[in-house]
Amino acid sequence: MWKKLVLMILVLSLISVFxxxxxxxxxxxxxxxxxxxxxLAALPPPPVFVSPxxxxxxxxxxxxxxxxxxxxxxxxxxxxxxxxxxxxxxxxWGRxxxxxxEDSQVPGHYVERRVWVEAHYRPY
Numbered sequence: 001m002w003k004k005l006v007l008m009i010l011v012l013s014l015i016s017v018f019x020x021x022x023x024x025x026x027x028x029x030x031x032x033x034x035x036x037x038x039x040l041a042a043l044p045p046p047p048v049f050v051s052p053x054x055x056x057x058x059x060x061x062x063x064x065x066x067x068x069x070x071x072x073x074x075x076x077x078x079x080x081x082x083x084x085x086x087x088x089x090x091x092x093w094g095r096x097x098x099x100x101x102e103d104s105q106v107p108g109h110y111v112e113r114r115v116w117v118e119a120h121y122r123p124y
Contacts (some may be wrong), residue, residue, distance in 0.1 A: 068119040072112055079108035 081103055088099040 045117050063121040063123045067121050071117050074110045074112055075114050077111050080106050
């Protein structure tokens, strides 16, 4: 019985110390603040949740820079016809053939040329 009475008085006094504001200033208020601070210091700290930092976003370029340069290209040159003068001469049987024009064909062929290619961006 006595234990219950002492325990109730102790509990009521602690509640009154922390809930009823004191009209006095000075040392009593300091003791109350120290007691409250001591109780709060005895409590375990709340858990801290730290989310990881987001990974940096890197956007790769959508194109590639190609600097200006020389390229060798093969171009087809079509064949042509030429009119050629054949001077007078003797053939292999000793007959005279007077001078005349003949048409001869120059066949088509490839020509390699150096071409400058301007700088540009090439998409992926």
